Amino acid sequence: MADPPLLSVTDLKVTFPTPRGPVRAVDSLGFEVRRGRTLGIVGESGSGKSVTSMAVMGLHTAAEITGSVRLDGQELVGLPEREMNRLRGRKMAMIFQDPLSSLHPYYTVGEQIAEHHRVHIRSGRRAARERAVEALAEVGIPEPRRRAGEYPHQFSGGMRQRVMIAMALACEPELLIADEPTTALDVTVQAQILELIAALQQDRGLAVVMITHDLGVVARVAHDVLVMYGGRAAEQAPVDPLFAVPSHPYTRGLLDSLPRLDDRDDEPLRTIPGSPPSLLAPAPGCAFAPRCPRLATATDQERSRCESERPSFGGAAGHPVACHLPAHEGVAS
Template identity: 55%
Template sequence: MSTPFLSIRDLRVHFGTEDGVVKAVDGLSFDLEKGRTLGIVGESGSGKSVTNLAVLGLHDPRNTKLDGEILLDGKELITASEREMEQLRGNKMSMIFQDALASLSPYHTIGAQIGETYRKHTGASKRVARARAIEMLRRVGIPQPDMRVDDYPHQFSGGMRQRAMIAMALVCDPELLIADEPTTALDVTVQAQIMDLLKDLQQEFGTAIIFITHDLGVIADIADDVLVMYGGRCVEKGTKQEVLRTPEHPYTLGLLGSMPSLDGPVDVPLSPIPGAPPSLLNPPSGCRFHPRCTFAEKVPGDLCSTEQPALKLTDGRGSACHLTPEQKRELFADYATARTN
């Protein structure tokens, strides 16, 4: 079996605050191969973005404690120096942030910002870097790139700024691309264009992509594999088809139930998940989802509230839930029937 390009084992990211320790990520493991897209989905505060900031080494070491293992192409990142991480960021791994306008400098042209990234990692001249910036803007679909390269971010539309961010992220041909909800602020037409662009560029470069989102519709479009996070932990993993068609965790089922169905009756009401996400300062004991779980009462005794369920995987597929496979088939089938009848 080949070694995964990115391998994370028992990752824990804890922040020290005046109120106590925030367990933002609390024992997360997954692998990612080159050329595949992993969709990480969950509500705000589930640990999605914190996980990937840890991969990039963009946490504050003064109040952040990292434990576990992050291996990128065999190199351990948690113990890497800041100098080593600077060499990796933008070169071997890169990130597209959610808000392109906030991420781009308003005082420098688009071309200068893309070119600076290229120069930092390759030592290229300004002339060569400018030519590379024009090439990347053309590749991401910016019209008249030789002219727009000298524009400032405020002269680009939202969709064009996002394309420019993608051009900057890919200018050094990184092998790992992390996209943190890059289409959230865009209309659906531009969103679809950005998704198609990422898929085309992945096919061209063979990049491994982590796509962070709260939108399962986006996951259905772009991901190969899905990791569902809740309260800083992984509650379900599998291929896109497995997770979206046959969910194994009540939280995943709840996420699907809160989305409109395109192939079911139009008058079926949405079923929002009751309650609120847990406090990561003082998370619930046992299964962190049990205070909001519709099915917790089906488990004998107080198991859901007292014992943390293990993430049981078979060939990369599984969930962390105390319900038996037989209970899931019966209860989840009834839920799906109620949604479609």
């Protein structure tokens, strides 16, 4: 019998009030993550990836959140802030996109990691300082005792990201959410950070949610993939089937936009025509319909259905996909 999921999200909705009306940034989203597994959440900017991660961490202050977010069986939606503070850092942790803005410029990195440990573990100052040095060593920072006394601006971008990982994992959480952790890094450093997260996951049995727009990162580290579009789930599958036979036209478009080794040097990158949908006035049908290439060869009845009826998130293509015209295995998309 399979172990129960560490993180279970069901029918999650996140709505922000605005002067022009409510914006539902995440709509009826559901997924699970088990210990030792990595879920990659991908999509364009504005698809709801980061909003989802912030909702799981309980970091939204002005949003209306409904549905269910369960961590190791405990419901997080509606949990008092004091209880959430106990869970954040100790049971679940998050790595943000920009480490320089996440680290305080006036305190050494060792002080910041030690403070994190003292708050969540209730350790003494000396023990917290030693744990900070250990954490820096665990993430591969050379001379960790000396560098613990340095400030964030004295570290390179890749080293600052390692500091953020050290801080996130200092209290040994069970769930790690990484929100675009390699976006600002060059390719070599990016590979090092991804290898570091994978190694720490293997050692500790971490459940990891990797949020990114880079399908190359997903292919490298994820076990399962959730593709989001317009705040909704478009497709979800294990990484190999999704890359081999994508069913949703949006997933196909994301994969086609990647550069290929057999492309000519002067060949432009492929793009998905059109723009992401408005979340202020969502279309009644499929959110991707205005950009969908499959409608060009669809019948009038199929086109009408796509434009007027919201597709359900089901398994008609062998894994969950929200599309009236999914590509099936063995059928070109």
